[in-house]
Amino acid sequence: MRKLIIDKSAVKHNLAVIKERAAGAVIYGVLTGNGGGAGVVPLAQLLRAEGIGRFAVYEAKEAEALRQAGFVDEEILMLRSTTDREELERLVDLSVVCTISSVDTGMALNALAENRSTVVEAHIQVDTGMGFGGFLVGEPEKILLAYRSLPNVALSGIYTQLHAARPNDPEARQQLEQFHQVLSTIHTAGFETGVIHAAGSFALLHNDSALLDGVRIGSAILGRCRRTKDDRLKTVGYCEAPLAEVRWLPKGHTIGADKPVVLKKPTRVAVLPVGYHNGFGVIRPRETGLLALLAQWRRARRRSVRVGDQRAPLLGPIGATETLLDVTRLRCSAGDLATFDLDPLFARGMVIEYR
Numbered sequence: 001m002r003k004l005i006i007d008k009s010a011v012k013h014n015l016a017v018i019k020e021r022a023a024g025a026v027i028y029g030v031l032t033g034n035g036g037g038a039g040v041v042p043l044a045q046l047l048r049a050e051g052i053g054r055f056a057v058y059e060a061k062e063a064e065a066l067r068q069a070g071f072v073d074e075e076i077l078m079l080r081s082t083t084d085r086e087e088l089e090r091l092v093d094l095s096v097v098c099t100i101s102s103v104d105t106g107m108a109l110n111a112l113a114e115n116r117s118t119v120v121e122a123h124i125q126v127d128t129g130m131g132f133g134g135f136l137v138g139e140p141e142k143i144l145l146a147y148r149s150l151p152n153v154a155l156s157g158i159y160t161q162l163h164a165a166r167p168n169d170p171e172a173r174q175q176l177e178q179f180h181q182v183l184s185t186i187h188t189a190g191f192e193t194g195v196i197h198a199a200g201s202f203a204l205l206h207n208d209s210a211l212l213d214g215v216r217i218g219s220a221i222l223g224r225c226r227r228t229k230d231d232r233l234k235t236v237g238y239c240e241a242p243l244a245e246v247r248w249l250p251k252g253h254t255i256g257a258d259k260p261v262v263l264k265k266p267t268r269v270a271v272l273p274v275g276y277h278n279g280f281g282v283i284r285p286r287e288t289g290l291l292a293l294l295a296q297w298r299r300a301r302r303r304s305v306r307v308g309d310q311r312a313p314l315l316g317p318i319g320a321t322e323t324l325l326d327v328t329r330l331r332c333s334a335g336d337l338a339t340f341d342l343d344p345l346f347a348r349g350m351v352i353e354y355r
Helices: 008-022 032-036 040-049 060-068 085-093 103-115 140-149 170-188 201-206 290-302
Strands: 003-006 026-030 054-057 075-078 098-100 120-127 153-160 195-199 214-217 238-242 245-249 267-272 304-307 310-313 323-326 337-341 351-354
Touching: 008 026, 008 040, 008 201, 008 214, 026 040, 026 195, 032 040, 040 054, 040 060, 040 351, 054 060, 060 075, 060 085, 075 098, 085 098, 085 103, 098 103, 103 120, 103 140, 103 153, 120 140, 140 153, 140 170, 153 170, 153 214, 170 195, 195 201, 201 214, 310 323
Parallel strands: 003 351, 026 054, 026 214, 054 075, 098 120, 120 153, 153 195, 195 214
Antiparallel strands: 003 238, 238 337, 245 267, 267 323, 304 310, 304 337
């Protein structure tokens, strides 16, 4: 059985680093993408046990899974606006804090709340340059309209999303300046903004000026954010899979599919029943350019797995569902466990196990 192992002690360590960096700011545990691949409910349960009581999701089904798992009193923030009536009904039924990113989304939410004779809680989203959604900073009158014209919506927060290119990114600094201008406009008009949040995982770790009332942390929980040498995080997530077969192949035998490799000598190989369809070798988009490509190539060349306490190098390219290992010098047999790093976000066909 192939297993994705989530090390609870590593997650707790990362949370300690996150809390220290947050310096008292409210922490939203971001559970998008099935909790970064670690499972929405089990990850949320671990976060709650460590004192995290606010969560952010991207799909209504994620919020529903939390409520059904007993997260009754915890705040759940929807990080996406919608005008879809059925989805809004579902979010309101789940007592989710909605997002308003435009006049249209605000009016849709207010109309639904009015028809149900209730008040719905929401946060304002401001687009300071990412383009994924939100009121434009150059249209403050529309933002003020949301505060003036939505009597059935309680605006309890406001947020934006920052660039995460590098530490102290000048573009992120400019985004923050624009965001503060929006906040000033709102306050000057006599309205309260509630919880103000701009920092995601990268900004939390590398941009002190982004630490406002709250922070939204997702990939840093698993140590899978854009990393630097001094961030003190631990990488979470590895795979355990039994070797499917071990055998000898003769010199001159061809292995692999996309880029066949011809063996230069008799080789003992092990079949690992994991490939790129399962997320093995898949990495998140990071830096671009020649040096980044070179670094990625070097990492691929050094990639290996552990069989017991032994290192087994990959033989040929990673396959779709199977990968070959060179075990000529190793003591192993079919059924022995192989372990290797696996980003939970890309893991497929795995049983998730917290240890």
